[in-house]
Amino acid sequence: MLKIGNKTFQSRLLLGTGKYPSLEIQKKAVEVSEAEILTFAVRRMNIFDSSQPNFLEQLDLSKYTLLPNTAGAKTAEEAVRIAKLAKASGLCDMIKVEVIGCDKTLLPDPVETLKASEILLKEGFIVLPYTSDDVVLAKKLEELGVHAIMPGASPIGSGQGIINPLNLSFIIEQANIPVIVDAGVGSPADCALAMEMGADGVLLNTAVAGAKDPVKMARAMKLAIEAGRLGYEAGRIPKKRYASASSPTEGMLTT
Amino acid sequence: MKLRINGQQMEVQNDIQNVQDLLASFQLQDRILVVELNGEIVSKEQYSTQSIHDGDQVEIVHFVGGG
Numbered sequence: 001m002l003k004i005g006n007k008t009f010q011s012r013l014l015l016g017t018g019k020y021p022s023l024e025i026q027k028k029a030v031e032v033s034e035a036e037i038l039t040f041a042v043r044r045m046n047i048f049d050s051s052q053p054n055f056l057e058q059l060d061l062s063k064y065t066l067l068p069n070t071a072g073a074k075t076a077e078e079a080v081r082i083a084k085l086a087k088a089s090g091l092c093d094m095i096k097v098e099v100i101g102c103d104k105t106l107l108p109d110p111v112e113t114l115k116a117s118e119i120l121l122k123e124g125f126i127v128l129p130y131t132s133d134d135v136v137l138a139k140k141l142e143e144l145g146v147h148a149i150m151p152g153a154s155p156i157g158s159g160q161g162i163i164n165p166l167n168l169s170f171i172i173e174q175a176n177i178p179v180i181v182d183a184g185v186g187s188p189a190d191c192a193l194a195m196e197m198g199a200d201g202v203l204l205n206t207a208v209a210g211a212k213d214p215v216k217m218a219r220a221m222k223l224a225i226e227a228g229r230l231g232y233e234a235g236r237i238p239k240k241r242y243a244s245a246s247s248p249t250e251g252m253l254t255t
Numbered sequence: 256m257k258l259r260i261n262g263q264q265m266e267v268q269n270d271i272q273n274v275q276d277l278l279a280s281f282q283l284q285d286r287i288l289v290v291e292l293n294g295e296i297v298s299k300e301q302y303s304t305q306s307i308h309d310g311d312q313v314e315i316v317h318f319v320g321g322g
Contacts, residue, residue, distance in 0.1 A: 016320075016321060016322030017320040017321060017322075018319075018320040018321045018322050019320065019322075020320065026320070039321055039322055040318040040319065040320065040321050041318070041319050041320065041321025041322075042289075042316050042317075042318060042319075043316060043317065043319045044261040044262070044314065044315065044316055045261070045283070045286070045288055045315045045316060045317045047260060047261065047281045047283060047315055048281070050281060050282040050283050050286065054286075054287070054317065054318070054319070055319075055320055056287060056317075056318040056319075057286070057287050066318070068318060068321075069321055069322070071321055071322075084296060085289045085291060085296060085314075085316050086289075086318070088289045088296045088298065089287060089288075089289050089318070090299070091287070091318075156322065157322075183322070203322070204322075205321075205322030206322065
């Protein structure tokens with residue numbers, strides 16, 4: 001069971017809702033993923049086309065917890081503004097703090113992320129900051145009181161998987177709050193690895209939305225996260241340099 | 256009446272008096288959205304009482320797909 005703030009979840013997969021080929025495929029992918037937390041962005045509405053379909057408005061909101069992000073923000077001030085707008089919908093009190101510091105890599109600005117998180121905690125939000133794999137920053141965010149840490153596996157949408165497993169393992173090891181690997185995941189193997197390392201969950205979007213078959217990939221990710229988590233709980237064997245026979249060495253016919 | 260809505264300067268009917276009227280004029284009254292007026296969030300309870308004036312800056316935002 002995943003516990004974030006005062007909420008508990010059966011699923012450890014957090015799913016993004018951007019970039020799906022169609023609304024129908026997206027609905028199926030979300031359903032198959034069994035994700036309970038869905039991320040959204042806050043944007044200006046096209047007020048001249050009120051008939052435009054909107055995914056969120058077609059969701060059974062009693063079944064999902066919304067995790068809006070502050071994507072688009074480059075400063076703490078902008079992130080706080082977006083977070084407050086999201087909360088004013090009355091639909092959510094969780095916020096993914098995302099303050100981008102570099103347009104090319106979309107890596108987060110650590111200073112502004114820290115500032116925004118501090119303000120939003122004081123405002124009573126459930127705060128989940130998206131961070132790089134910086135171990136010290138993760139510690140400082142935890143000390144501030146954030147409700148989960150969300151280190152990126154690799155740059156957003158890059159599909160490169162976990163490029164710094166060592167740092168990620170340090171972050172997981174030191175954390176007393178949930179660690180959710182966010183961004184950069186490309187394949188089910190990446191999810192399984194993150195979970196085997198002891199992550200509490202995985203947040204992904206492009207890896208499902210951009211797959212050839214998003215619905216099938218949603219299921220693959222769900223299964224990988226479950227498998228990885230079970231593997232972590234079961235405790236893997238240590239790696240050995242040489243072989244160790246699985247069959248008994250006694251009673252062999254050839255000796 | 257001139258308003259700046261979502262960054263765009265536009266002319267709206269003069270009989271629009273409050274946020275509720277404004278949303279209705281765009282047929283947005285049943286949508287999931289949040290309104291910000293001159294930098295301040297307007298709660299749903301205030302829609303019918305929060306008056307709109309010439310030159311106001313309005314943001315009408317909603318949730319879209321994102322990661």
